[in-house]
Each structure stands twice: as C-alpha cells, then as structure tokens.
Amino acid sequence: MRQLAVWILCLSAIACGRHETPSQPAGLSAEDAAFQKRLQEQFLDAKPGTVIDIAPGKHALDRVLTLRADGVTIRGAGADKTILSYKNQISGPEGILVYGSDFTIEDLSIEDSKGDGLKINDGENITIRRIRVAWTGGPQTTNGAYGIYPVKSRNILIEDSSSWGASDAGIYVGQSVNVVVRRCHAEQNVAGIEIENTVNADVYENTATGNTGGILVFNMPNLSQAGHSTRVFKNKVHGNNVGNFAAKGAAVASVPAGAGVVVNSNSKVEIFDNDIADNKTVNVIISAYYSTNYYNKPGIDPNYDPYPRAIFVYDNRFSGGGDSPDGLDLKTLKVAMFGLNGRLPDILWDGYRDEKNLVNGQPPGQERICVKNGNAVVLNADGPHKYKNPTTDMAAYQCELPKLPPVELPSRT
Amino acid sequence: VNAASPFKRVLIRAALQLSAGLMLAACSQPAPPVHFFAEGRPQHLSEWQVLFRDHGRLVTNDRVVPYDLNSPLFSDYAHKFRTVWMPEGKAAVYAGNESFDFPVGTIITKTFFYPHAAGGAAAVARTYDQSRDFAGAGLDLANIRLIETRILVRREQGWEALPYVWNADQTDAELARTGDEVPLELVAAGEPSEPFTYVVPNENQCAGCHVTDLKTKRIAPIGLKARHLNRDYAYPSGIQNQLAYLQKIGYLKDLPPFADVPRNADWRNTHETLDARARAYLDVNCAHCHNPTGPANTTGLSFEPQTAADRHLGVCKPPVAAGRGTGDHNFDIVPGRPQESILPFRMDSRESGVMMPEQGRGTVHREGLALIRDWIAAMPGQCGV
Numbered sequence: 001m002r003q004l005a006v007w008i009l010c011l012s013a014i015a016c017g018r019h020e021t022p023s024q025p026a027g028l029s030a031e032d033a034a035f036q037k038r039l040q041e042q043f044l045d046a047k048p049g050t051v052i053d054i055a056p057g058k059h060a061l062d063r064v065l066t067l068r069a070d071g072v073t074i075r076g077a078g079a080d081k082t083i084l085s086y087k088n089q090i091s092g093p094e095g096i097l098v099y100g101s102d103f104t105i106e107d108l109s110i111e112d113s114k115g116d117g118l119k120i121n122d123g124e125n126i127t128i129r130r131i132r133v134a135w136t137g138g139p140q141t142t143n144g145a146y147g148i149y150p151v152k153s154r155n156i157l158i159e160d161s162s163s164w165g166a167s168d169a170g171i172y173v174g175q176s177v178n179v180v181v182r183r184c185h186a187e188q189n190v191a192g193i194e195i196e197n198t199v200n201a202d203v204y205e206n207t208a209t210g211n212t213g214g215i216l217v218f219n220m221p222n223l224s225q226a227g228h229s230t231r232v233f234k235n236k237v238h239g240n241n242v243g244n245f246a247a248k249g250a251a252v253a254s255v256p257a258g259a260g261v262v263v264n265s266n267s268k269v270e271i272f273d274n275d276i277a278d279n280k281t282v283n284v285i286i287s288a289y290y291s292t293n294y295y296n297k298p299g300i301d302p303n304y305d306p307y308p309r310a311i312f313v314y315d316n317r318f319s320g321g322g323d324s325p326d327g328l329d330l331k332t333l334k335v336a337m338f339g340l341n342g343r344l345p346d347i348l349w350d351g352y353r354d355e356k357n358l359v360n361g362q363p364p365g366q367e368r369i370c371v372k373n374g375n376a377v378v379l380n381a382d383g384p385h386k387y388k389n390p391t392t393d394m395a396a397y398q399c400e401l402p403k404l405p406p407v408e409l410p411s412r413t
Numbered sequence: 414v415n416a417a418s419p420f421k422r423v424l425i426r427a428a429l430q431l432s433a434g435l436m437l438a439a440c441s442q443p444a445p446p447v448h449f450f451a452e453g454r455p456q457h458l459s460e461w462q463v464l465f466r467d468h469g470r471l472v473t474n475d476r477v478v479p480y481d482l483n484s485p486l487f488s489d490y491a492h493k494f495r496t497v498w499m500p501e502g503k504a505a506v507y508a509g510n511e512s513f514d515f516p517v518g519t520i521i522t523k524t525f526f527y528p529h530a531a532g533g534a535a536a537v538a539r540t541y542d543q544s545r546d547f548a549g550a551g552l553d554l555a556n557i558r559l560i561e562t563r564i565l566v567r568r569e570q571g572w573e574a575l576p577y578v579w580n581a582d583q584t585d586a587e588l589a590r591t592g593d594e595v596p597l598e599l600v601a602a603g604e605p606s607e608p609f610t611y612v613v614p615n616e617n618q619c620a621g622c623h624v625t626d627l628k629t630k631r632i633a634p635i636g637l638k639a640r641h642l643n644r645d646y647a648y649p650s651g652i653q654n655q656l657a658y659l660q661k662i663g664y665l666k667d668l669p670p671f672a673d674v675p676r677n678a679d680w681r682n683t684h685e686t687l688d689a690r691a692r693a694y695l696d697v698n699c700a701h702c703h704n705p706t707g708p709a710n711t712t713g714l715s716f717e718p719q720t721a722a723d724r725h726l727g728v729c730k731p732p733v734a735a736g737r738g739t740g741d742h743n744f745d746i747v748p749g750r751p752q753e754s755i756l757p758f759r760m761d762s763r764e765s766g767v768m769m770p771e772q773g774r775g776t777v778h779r780e781g782l783a784l785i786r787d788w789i790a791a792m793p794g795q796c797g798v
Contacts, residue, residue: 040591044616063592066617068630090594090775091612093766099627099708114766115736121708122627144766145736151711168736175711220733222713222724249732249739249755294743296796299729 028088032060039065046072054108056081063091064113070101076108079132079162086113093144094119095133106130112137113144117163120150127412128158135165139188139245143167147189151175152224155409159183167245168252169194170211173201175224180407181206190246191216191255192237197227202407207236213252213259214240214279219266220251221289221304228268231404237261238277244326254292256281256326265289267309267367270404271316278320281330282344282379286311286369288352291383307354309367312401318346318376333387337379345377345392352384362396371397447474447498449518451568458562458577458586463498463522466584470551471524471559474498478664479550480655482641484680484693487778489611490539490599491525491560494552495636499664505637507656507667509675510719512634519567521634525560526552530600535608539599541681550649554583560595561613562586565623565634572632574619591615599776609763609775618772626706635701640718643676677718680784691788692718694781698770714745727756729796735759738767748794751786760785 028036036059042052048071056077061084067074074096076082086095093115096105101124109132110117117133120126133147147163150156151174162185163170170189173179179201185208186192192208194216195201201217208214214237217230237260246253255262258280263269264287276283289295289306300306322344325334334344353363362368371378371394378397382389448462459465463477473479477498485493499505503516527537528545537558545556552559559579566573577586578593592615599607614621623632636642642655656674659665668674677696678689699716702709712733715725724730727745732738732755740758747753759769760782768774 037591040615044590062594063612063615064618066615066621068617068620068624089765090610091592091618091765091772093771099624099630114764115771121711141737143737145734145738149734151734168734174734220731222730223733224710224713247735247737247739248741249743250736251731251733253739294731296729296744298794299724299731299744299796301724 028060028062035059036061036063043067048072048102051075054082054084058083058085060085060088061095062086062088064089064094065096067096067098067100067103070103072100072102073104073106074108075104075106076131078107079109079130082108083111084108085111087111089114095144097121098123101125103127104129108132109134111135115144116146116149117144117166118148119146120153123150123153124155125410126150126153126156128156129160131161133161133163133166133170135167135188137165139165139167139190139242141167141245141247145169145250146172147186148172149174150179154178156180157182157409157412162186163192164188166190167247168250169216172196173198175227176201178407178409180204180409186211186214188242190242190244190250190252192240194218194252195227195230196220196251197223197225199225199227199229200407201227201230203230203232204234209236209239210242211240212242212244212246212257213255213262214238214276215260216252216255216262216264217266217269218251218262218264219289219305221300221306226305227266229404230266230268231270231272231406232261233270233273235274235276237274237279237283239279241278241280249294251292251294254294256285256330258282258321258324258326259285260321261285263287263308263311264292265306265308267305267307267311268401268404269308269311270401271311271313274316276316276318276321276346280321280323281325281327282346282348283318283321284313284316284347285350286347287350288383290352291350307352308369309354309363310401311369312372312403313347313370313376314372314400316373316376318373322346329387330381333379333381333390337390337392345379346373347371347376347378349378349380350383351380351390365399366401368399368401369397370399370401372400444474447477447520449500449520450566454575454588454590456588458564458588461520461522461564463496463520463564464524464562466554467551469554470548471554472551476501476662478659478662479646480637480642481644481646482636482697483644483677484641484690484697485636486697487774487781488525489597489609489774489776490778491527491611492543492546492557494522494524494526494546496522497637497664502663504664504666505659507639507665507669509639509669509673512637513639513665515567515634515637517567517569521565521637522562523565523636524552524562526557527560527597528557532598532600532606535596535598536600536606537597539601539607559583559586560597560611561589561593563614563619565632572623572634574616574623574632576613576616576619578613589613589615592618607776612772612775614772621708621772622701624708625701625704627708627710628706635697640675640677641697643671643674644679675718680781687784687788687791691784692716694784698781702770728792728794736766738762738769740767744796746789746792747796748792749790751789754789757782757786757789 095113135143145168169191170186192211260279500518530538593613677693
C-alpha cells in the first residue's frame with residue numbers, strides 16, 4: 001500500500017520530479033491537443049450569451065482554461081460523461097479560471113488539476129450545478145487546494161455538485177456575499193465545505209462525509225471583509241475522520257481529524273436540523289482564531305475579530321462521535337473528564353471569548369453562544385488556561401438568538 | 414524637398430534612419446511604415462512592420478524605440494528586446510505610479526530570445542551576458558534563437574495582447590492565440606543542463622498579468638511606468654535617460670523634473686541597497702497580481718513599491734489560500750528566517766500549484782531567489798505571539 005502511494009506520487013511527476021526530472025511537454029495525443037486548442041479558442045472568443053458545449057469523453061488538457069467574458073455558459077454532457085483531465089498539466093495551476101459575471105457551469109467533471117479545480121474570482125450571479133471536481137488518487141497533500149472555489153463574488157448558487165480529494169476545502173466560498181450551497185457532496189477533502197469571510201450563506205441538504213472536517217464556517221484575518229450570517233441546516237455530516245492531509249500552515253491544517261461542523265472566529269452562525277454523527281473528535285466545534293496556532297501580533301490586522309459571536313445551535317440530531325479525538329490536548333481532556341471509554345460531548349467550545357466585552361460575566365445577549373438541542377452537551381475546554389478547568393455546565397448557553405433570514409438569490413433561468 | 418515624391422521621402426527617411434543608426438540596412442531595402450491594425454489579428458508578426466529581418470539581424474522600423482527596465486520580469490532566463498512605437502504626432506502622457514496613458518495606435522513589442530548554446534536542438538544559454546545579442550542596433554540572429562514576440566496594441570476600445578511564436582527558420586513569427594509550448598534546455602558552463610518547457614501564454618494568460626485591476630478588467634502595459642523606465646539606454650545617438658529621450662523625440666509629455674520621478678533599483682546592482690533591490694524585484698515579478706485591485710487581492714498580500722513593510726507585505730502574515738504552497742510554513746515572511754518563509758519556498762518550486770509566480774516560468778530563478786532569501790535574512794523583527 002505504501003509502495004503504491006509512492007508510485008502514484010512519482011507517476012504524477014510531482015514529488016519526485018521537482019529536481020531530477022524535467023517538466024517535458026505533457027505529450028497530449030494529437031487528438032487531445034487539437035481538442036484543447038479548439039476549446040481554448042472558444043474560451044478566448046466567448047462573449048455574453050455564448051454557450052460553450054463540451055462534448056462527452058475524457059479529454060486530457062495540459063493548461064488552464066481561462067474565461068474573461070461575462071454572460072457565458074459552460075456545459076458538458078453530464079458529470080460522468082464530459083471529463084476534463086489535467087493529470088499532465090504544465091500551466092495553470094487551476095483547471096478552469098473565470099473572471100466574469102452571469103456565469104453558469106454545469107454537467108461536467110474536472111479531474112486532477114495541479115491547483116484549484118474551478119476558481120471564479122470577482123464575479124456576480126454565479127451558477128454552478130451538477131459538476132464534479134475530483135483528485136482521483138484520493139486524499140493527498142499534493143492535490144490541488146480547492147475543488148469549487150468562488151471568491152470575492154456575489155450571488156452564488158452551487159448545487160448538486162461534488163468535490164473529492166481537495167487538499168484544503170472541497171467546496172470553498174471565500175470573501176463573498178449571498179451564497180447558497182445545496183444538495184452537494186463533499187468527500188475525501190480536508191474540509192468538505194467551507195464558508196470563509198462570507199456574508200449571508202445558506203448551506204443545506206448537503207452531505208459531508210469522509211473528510212477531515214465536514215462543514216466549516218471561518219473568518220481569517222487580513223482579508224477584504226469579515227464574514228457573518230451563515231445558516232448550516234438539513235445537512236448530513238457524518239464520519240469525517242480522515243487524517244488531516246493539508247500542508248502545515250494552511251488554515252485548515254488546524255482542523256482536527258474527526259470534526260463535524262466547525263465555526264472559527266465567525267459570527268451569526270446558525271446550525272440546525274442537521275444529522276451530525278460519528279465525527280470522532282467532536283460533532284460541533286466553536287472556536288476562536290487563538291486555537292489555530294497562527295495568531296501572532298505583527299501578522300494580524302489589529303481590527304480583526306478573532307472570536308466566535310452569536311452562534312446558535314438547535315434541533316440537530318446528534319449520534320456517536322467524540323470517542324477518539326485528534327491531538328494530544330483533546331485526547332487528554334477526554335480521558336480525564338470522560339474516561340478511557342467515554343466520549344466528548346457533541347459540542348466543543350474552546351472557551352475563548354472577548355473578555356473586554358462582558359455583561360454580568362457573559363457576552364452581551366446578541367453575541368452569545370446559544371444551544372437549544374435536547375440533551376446535547378457543550379464542553380468548554382478552557383483553552384485560554386491550557387485546558388485547566390474544562391466544564392460541561394450548560395447554564396451559559398441557555399438562550400436563543402433571532403433567526404437569520406433565508407438567503408435570497410436573483411432568480412435563475 | 415519635394416514632399417510629393419515618394420522616392421525622395423524614402424531616401425530622406427533612410428538617411429534619417431542611417432543617421433539615427435536605428436536601422437542601418439534600411440538604405441538598401443526601404444521599409445514600409447509600421448502598420449497599426451485598428452482591429453483584427455494579423456496572422457504574422459511581419460504584417461505589423463515593427464520588426465523585420467534584414468541581413469541576419471532583427472531590426473526595428475523607423476521611429477520604433479527600444480527600451481529596457483531597471484528590473485525586469487524573470488521569464489526563464491530569456492533575454493528580451495522591447496520596443497514602443499506611436500503614430501506620428503501622438504504622445505503618451507506621463508503618470509507617476511501607473512502605466513503612462515498611451516495614445517490609440519501605440520504598438521509595444523517584447524521579443525523573447527536566448528543566446529545559442531552548444532548541445533542539441535533545444536539547447537539555449539542561461540546567461541546574463543548580452544554582449545553578443547546585438548549587431549549595431551539589431552538583434553544578431555547568428556548568435557541567438559528567437560522564441561516569441563508579444564504585441565500589446567492600443568486600440569480605440571483599449572489594449573489588446575497578441576502572442577506570436579517564431580518559426581524554426583526564424584524568418585517570421587506566427588500568431589499563437591492559444592499559446593504554445595517549446596521544449597528548451599538551459600545550458601551554462603560547468604553545470605548540468607536544465608530541460609524545461611517554455612510556455613508561450615495564450616491571450617487570456619497575457620491578461621493574467623496585464624489585467625492589474627479586476628474591476629476595470631482592462632489590459633495595461635506593465636513595464637512602461639516611470640519607475641521601471643527611469644534609467645539610461647545606449648541609443649545610437651549616445652547614452653541618455655530613457656524618459657528624457659522619449660520626451661525629446663515627442664513620445665512623452667508632462668514629464669516632471671527628475672527629482673520627482675520614481676526609480677526602481679536594478680535588482681542585480683549590488684551598489685544599491687538590499688531592500689531597494691528586493692522591493693524592485695518583487696514589484697515587477699509579483700505586483701501585477703499582488704496589488705490591492707489585482708487578481709491576487711484575495712490573499713491580502715501586496716508587493717507594490719508603496720506597500721508598507723509589515724503584514725501587508727507578508728511579514729508574519731498567515732497564508733490564505735496557498736494550499737500546499739505553504740511548504741509547511743506558517744507565515745509568508747518570517748524576518749531573519751528565509752528557510753521558514755513561504756515566499757522563497759514558492760519561488761524555489763517549479764511545480765504548478767506550488768510555484769509563484771503562477772505563470773511565465775518553468776524554471777527557478779536562482780539569483781532572484783538568492784536575493785529574496787538574503788533580504789529576508791537581513792530583515793529585523795520576529796513573529797512573536
């Protein structure tokens with residue numbers, strides 16, 4: 001098995017090729033080369049209203065397809081029929097890179113790009129449906145970072161799509177506004193679905209399984225906007241226990257294997273009506289940037305808010321999980337509090353809060369962590385004091401927050 | 414002078430060219446004027462009549478002005494020959510930080526070439542020595558191999574980028590809208606040769622660097638800015654500051670006093686400060702994407718000359734979307750510790766998905782990497798918690 005893994009690495013000419021082997025032209029077949037040239041021309045000539053139909057078949061490409069026009073549709077014959085394979089990519093690093101608005105992509109697969117599968121930068125009215133992005137060698141650090149990656153965009157619909165094997169996040173929405181991610185499937189990624197620095201996102205009816213962490217709602221420092229207002233509901237988030245294979249230093253490298261839903265440094269997050277099960281570290285994590293190991297004074301915008309605020313967890317169905325947490329601190333904590341055969345409760349809060357902003361020893365009403373989820377228990381891990389006084393006292397979370405409105409997207413055709 | 418006589422006009426122009434030394438061969442073969450195509454994509458570079466072959470040289474047409482940059486973009490050790498041409502009576506307007514405002518009709522060319530090297534068909538020299546590149550003011554085709562010439566043309570609706578790839582006989586270059594891949598092998602004395610794929614960008618990849626503002630989405634020249642051009646050039650008429658020369662020939666107006674004109678360092682000039690050299694290098698290699706309006710503004714990392722030397726420049730800044738490009742490091746730049754910094758790690762890679770810049774190179778720029786490592790090593794401070 002180990003030999004097989006090494007062999008795959010060498011085959012992809014990544015790990016072994018950097019210094020010894022030249023990056024020779026990929027040697028696309030004449031047929032694939034001609035196909036790529038025609039397709040590139042279609043991308044170059046695209047203008048508002050253009051529909052680029054990509055024929056069925058597995059097409060080998062060796063460089064990124066870049067689109068710079070608005071109002072374009074890219075359409076395959078089905079995610080299982082039209083496959084763009086970038087196994088021998090020499091230029092990119094993305095599979096498809098889009099700078100454009102009123103963009104639709106549907107019914108195709110993107111495989112084995114060196115970098116992100118599909119990246120959309122600075123667009124408005126983006127529709128992504130029935131596409132599949134996959135790294136076919138399974139979870140590997142050498143896979144591209146993001147599968148489906150709209151960033152700094154507005155009005156985004158991602159539906160009925162899937163991502164497999166991303167070395168960061170499978171479906172990753174960054175620095176965007178008004179987002180719906182629904183009926184998608186994320187598996188074998190470090191993070192299944194990640195909403196980051198994004199305002200107004202609805203994430204529902206997705207399945208996240210077999211990732212390191214299932215669904216993440218994060219805010220990172222130094223970026224164009226702070227995110228807030230994300231609803232995570234009616235998802236199936238189970239068995240996300242794959243060892244973290246992100247390169248160190250990446251934000252998701254701090255996610256422990258076996259994490260269901262993770263909120264970090266974000267605010268106004270609602271987690272409800274989900275089935276969350278068998279995530280071995282813990283089913284839900286609520287945490288501050290201080291828990292990521294990346295906090296350092298000179299490198300972080302002083303205006304960055306590192307705390308999770310206004311988090312509301314209610315009416316989820318939890319089962320299993322918490323029985324084998326990742327990382328020494330959590331392992332020790334579990335054994336000390338719940339015994340060798342015990343399990344961490346369903347919700348873990350790292351315990352960091354804005355101490356400068358307390359009313360009667362609690363965050364102001366609108367900024368609290370509220371849990372209304374049957375007999376689900378919150379463990380305050382007491383991270384600020386190196387896990388010295390963890391507690392499962394539930395008194396602090398007996399509250400409700402106003403429900404967030406649904407995300408409204410402009411209608412689609 | 415009878416201006417109506419075309420023959421005399423040619424003679425006069427030839428004489429002018431001769432005296433300017435720009436095109437010694439023109440007297441034997443009068444050149445038709447530069448052709449500005451207001452639309453369309455000519456199939457051959459020669460149709461523009463900016464550059465052409467003459468007696469074993471690649472020479473420039475009348476009023477086509479060559480220029481160099483203080484610190485150029487690294488492109489797999491290719492040598493570059495840059496020219497600018499403007500229609501008669503038109504001039505660019507000076508700008509302090511941005512590209513100059515060029516008139517409609519402006520044609521910029523950049524020709525990428527390598528000195529020959531001993532070895533197989535793919536062998537080219539890895540060298541900074543340009544002493545054998547030129548014969549007079551033209552490129553000496555006996556000593557070099559032309560790879561591609563990129564045209565930036567200013568049309569009514571804006572700039573457009575057109576890549577041309579030179580044929581095997583080096584007689585002309587053909588339009589390559591979808592780019593090209595050229596297998597090459599860098600050869601330097603006393604070292605193993607380094608094979609790589611030279612990637613000619615497609616039109617959209619041209620825009621990958623030349624669209625420096627995602628909101629306007631307009632293509633713009635990168636090199637033709639005051640700080641890059643503010644240096645001397647050896648014109649046939651003598652050595653002169655490029656901006657002063659452009660002003661003198663009527664190509665540039667509103668040039669302020671030189672005390673007010675910014676100047677980037679020559680990154681190879683060890684008489685300049687390490688900081689000035691590193692910042693000039695990062696400016697021209699990175700800032701077209703890594704600026705507050707550019708495609709890499711998603712990362713919060715900026716390499717413009719005016720970027721403060723703090724987290725905005727990557728000092729102690731955690732990466733955002735680097736993926737495996739982190740190289741297992743936590744911060745873009747760790748002062749004093751290049752070996753723990755992401756920036757030089759990505760410069761040291763030639764693997765798509767890890768390497769920076771993302772396009773335009775298939776080799777590692779050893780000397781540029783060494784400069785950035787030295788710069789970080791000398792940087793004071795630390796990333797304390």
